[in-house]
Amino acid sequence: MPMVRSNEGARAAAASGGRVWVVDDSRLEAERLARLLVHSYQVEAFAEGGAMLERLAQEGPPDLILLDWQMPGVSGLEVCRFVRERHDEVSLPILMLTSRGAKEDFRQGLSAGANDYVSKPYDDAELVARTRTLVRTRQLAGAIRTREQWFAATLKSISDAVITTDVDGRVTFLNRSAESLTGWPLAQAIGRPLTEVFEVVSDPSRDQVDFSATVLSRSAEPPALVRDPVLVQRGRVEVPIEASAAPIGDGAAVGAVIVFRDVTERKRVERETKGRADFEEKLIGIVSHDLRSPLNAILLSASTLLRRHGLDERGERQARRIRTSGERATRLVGDLLDFTQARLGTGIPIRRKPVDLNEVAKQVADELRAAGAGRELLLEAAGDAHGEWDPDRVEQMLSNLVSNALQYGEPNAPVTIRTHGAGDTVTVAVHNRGAPISAELLPTLFLPMKRGAEEAADRSVGLGLYIVKHIIDAHGGTIDVTSSKDAGTTFTVRLPRTAERAR
Amino acid sequence: MKAGGKILLVEDDRESREAIGDVLEDEGYEVVATTDGAAALAQLRGPGALPALILIDYSMPKMNALHFRTEMLKEPKWKDIKLVLLTADIDPQGKSDAVQATGFLRKPVSIEDLCEVVRSMIDGP
Numbered sequence: 367m368p369m370v371r372s373n374e375g376a377r378a379a380a381a382s383g384g385r386v387w388v389v390d391d392s393r394l395e396a397e398r399l400a401r402l403l404v405h406s407y408q409v410e411a412f413a414e415g416g417a418m419l420e421r422l423a424q425e426g427p428p429d430l431i432l433l434d435w436q437m438p439g440v441s442g443l444e445v446c447r448f449v450r451e452r453h454d455e456v457s458l459p460i461l462m463l464t465s466r467g468a469k470e471d472f473r474q475g476l477s478a479g480a481n482d483y484v485s486k487p488y489d490d491a492e493l494v495a496r497t498r499t500l501v502r503t504r505q506l507a508g509a510i511r512t513r514e515q516w517f518a519a520t521l522k523s524i525s526d527a528v529i530t531t532d533v534d535g536r537v538t539f540l541n542r543s544a545e546s547l548t549g550w551p552l553a554q555a556i557g558r559p560l561t562e563v564f565e566v567v568s569d570p571s572r573d574q575v576d577f578s579a580t581v582l583s584r585s586a587e588p589p590a591l592v593r594d595p596v597l598v599q600r601g602r603v604e605v606p607i608e609a610s611a612a613p614i615g616d617g618a619a620v621g622a623v624i625v626f627r628d629v630t631e632r633k634r635v636e637r638e639t640k641g642r643a644d645f646e647e648k649l650i651g652i653v654s655h656d657l658r659s660p661l662n663a664i665l666l667s668a669s670t671l672l673r674r675h676g677l678d679e680r681g682e683r684q685a686r687r688i689r690t691s692g693e694r695a696t697r698l699v700g701d702l703l704d705f706t707q708a709r710l711g712t713g714i715p716i717r718r719k720p721v722d723l724n725e726v727a728k729q730v731a732d733e734l735r736a737a738g739a740g741r742e743l744l745l746e747a748a749g750d751a752h753g754e755w756d757p758d759r760v761e762q763m764l765s766n767l768v769s770n771a772l773q774y775g776e777p778n779a780p781v782t783i784r785t786h787g788a789g790d791t792v793t794v795a796v797h798n799r800g801a802p803i804s805a806e807l808l809p810t811l812f813l814p815m816k817r818g819a820e821e822a823a824d825r826s827v828g829l830g831l832y833i834v835k836h837i838i839d840a841h842g843g844t845i846d847v848t849s850s851k852d853a854g855t856t857f858t859v860r861l862p863r864t865a866e867r868a869r
Numbered sequence: 870m871k872a873g874g875k876i877l878l879v880e881d882d883r884e885s886r887e888a889i890g891d892v893l894e895d896e897g898y899e900v901v902a903t904t905d906g907a908a909a910l911a912q913l914r915g916p917g918a919l920p921a922l923i924l925i926d927y928s929m930p931k932m933n934a935l936h937f938r939t940e941m942l943k944e945p946k947w948k949d950i951k952l953v954l955l956t957a958d959i960d961p962q963g964k965s966d967a968v969q970a971t972g973f974l975r976k977p978v979s980i981e982d983l984c985e986v987v988r989s990m991i992d993g994p
Contacts, residue, residue, distance in 0.1 A: 658957035658976040658977055659882035659884070659885045659926075659957070659976060659977075660882070660884060660885070661976070661977040662882075662885045662888065662889075662976045662977035662978060663882070663884035663885045663887070663888040664977075665977045665978075665979065665980075666885075666888035666889060666891070666892055666977075666978070666980055666983070667884075667888045667891070669892075669979070669980035670888070670891050670892055670895065670980065673895070673980070674895070692977070696977050703959055704959070707959055714959075715959060715960040715963065717960075717962050717963075
């Protein structure tokens with residue numbers, strides 16, 4: 367960097383250092399001071415106090431006034447007193463210049479509000495150093511004031527309520543939200559113990575909570591978490607709040623700040639949400655227990671009637687109808703329970719055991735052959751179909767897919783169950799011929815109540831494929847479907863053999 | 870002739886209790902029916918032979934199966950009695966494990982499953 371400074375540069379540097387006004391009746395003195403300071407500050411010289419005061423009234427104060435004490439006309443003392451009527455020692459420092467040995471002047475000047483003095487003839491370095499100190503103090507004070515304003519504006523405008531206390535736990539400040547929430551106006555609250563203005567009990571123990579004490583106490587123990595604090599307002603109305611407290615100051619705390627808000631509305635929403643969840647759980651209870659016990663009685667009683675052989679043909683037909691309907695109701699209840707379980711996010715519980723999927727396929731085929739009059743069911747098996755799955759759930763899944771194929775497939779064409787074991791995965795595909803599933807239905811097929819609920823009397827309110835999907839999900843597997851007029855419809859399920867493989 | 874044996878049936882739902890009782894009596898078992906865990910404990914403490922099997926519903930208003938089982942296992946002469954849990958839970962195995970049951974039947978139970986499980990418990994597999 368070349369050591370050349372343009373005038374522009376010098377002015378910019380001077381401006382950034384601050385503004386210093388020199389008041390001296392001696393032109394020589396004023397020029398000398400200006401020379402000393404002009405490199406660091408923007409210097410302006412006044413030959414007498416009146417001109418300076420006039421200027422001060424017109425614009426903002428400088429960072430420092432260098433004030434000659436012995437001046438004709440308005441004296442330094444008078445100027446000093448005048449300045450102090452409007453500006454304190456921090457916002458506008460005054461450095462007085464006096465004659466050496468004029469002790470009375472120092473005393474008088476300092477008590478009139480001068481910050482410091484230098485006696486003439488002065489040492490240049492000393493003057494520069496004292497100037498620098500005072501300008502710097504003034505600038506720091508300015509920065510603090512800006513922060514204070516910023517802080518005050520923030521506190522005023524935020525919706526959270528804020529209270530601050532001194533080190534003894536006495537209120538020093540409340541923002542507007544705190545005023546309205548506690549019922550205490552700032553003017554009346556100041557100086558009172560925090561527990562009087564911010565009266566808080568924990569629910570339901572009713573223990574009184576002193577937030578300032580928890581943060582101001584010197585004990586090493588961390589403040590205990592206050593559960594469900596309740597604010598007792600000045601009018602004795604209780605409001606549930608959420609509150610936190612922190613010490614003010616880095617080392618030893620000089621006070622405490624408490625931030626809190628009204629959570630009445632949030633609590634209400636929480637209660638409602640919990641109420642809904644409780645209701646859904648209750649619904650599961652009704653479905654799973656209260657409905658299953660009467661079904662148990664219906665099915666067992668119908669079966670007992672049929673076993674005792676005392677019925678005529680008509681009676682037997684009726685008993686059989688009771689049993690068949692009971693079984694159907696049981697399936698509906700089961701699907702509804704599975705659906706609720708899947709939807710609540712707990713998922714369908716599975717218990718893995720060694721299973722041969724070929725065995726399951728055979729069992730499902732046998733049962734459905736027995737139920738569906740004369741429909742052809744083909745089994746094709748390739749490879750090892752062993753794995754660890756929930757046997758009941760895998761059977762439920764396959765039975766559901768095959769029942770669908772029988773129901774929606776072409777009546778005179780066979781339904782095929784094809785298993786294929788290879789590597790870590792066993793695949794089972796269920797195929798039927800017949801009208802394809804429409805393209806717009808395909809993407810929503812595994813969502814609840816989508817597929818042709820209106821056309822199927824014995825289908826469980828369209829929950830079947832939704833549950834199938836969830837059973838497969840629970841096993842870490844996948845299901846795909848392809849459907850066309852020529853190839854027919856194929857559901858393909860891939861199941862990882864073990865839980866480890868499923869990850 | 871059907872195989873005999875005493876069964877203590879604990880079920881709060883009256884119709885269900887009577888239907889199960891009918892089936893088991895038809896099978897030739899002696900059935901003592903009670904409505905909750907507390908009544909079942911009183912039955913065990915009373916005079917008469919101990920049952921070969923306890924068939925108990927999980928959820929009951931006064932004393933559920935879990936509580937009953939805890940009480941039952943405190944008495945050494947009862948701890949060998951087999952216990953089959955009747956449950957409507959979506960995870961019957963889990964409930965059965967919790968109760969330390971010998972076996973379980975999921976509600977609604979088919980007559981075939983009921984007879985088979987009871988027979989195998991009393992006569993052995």
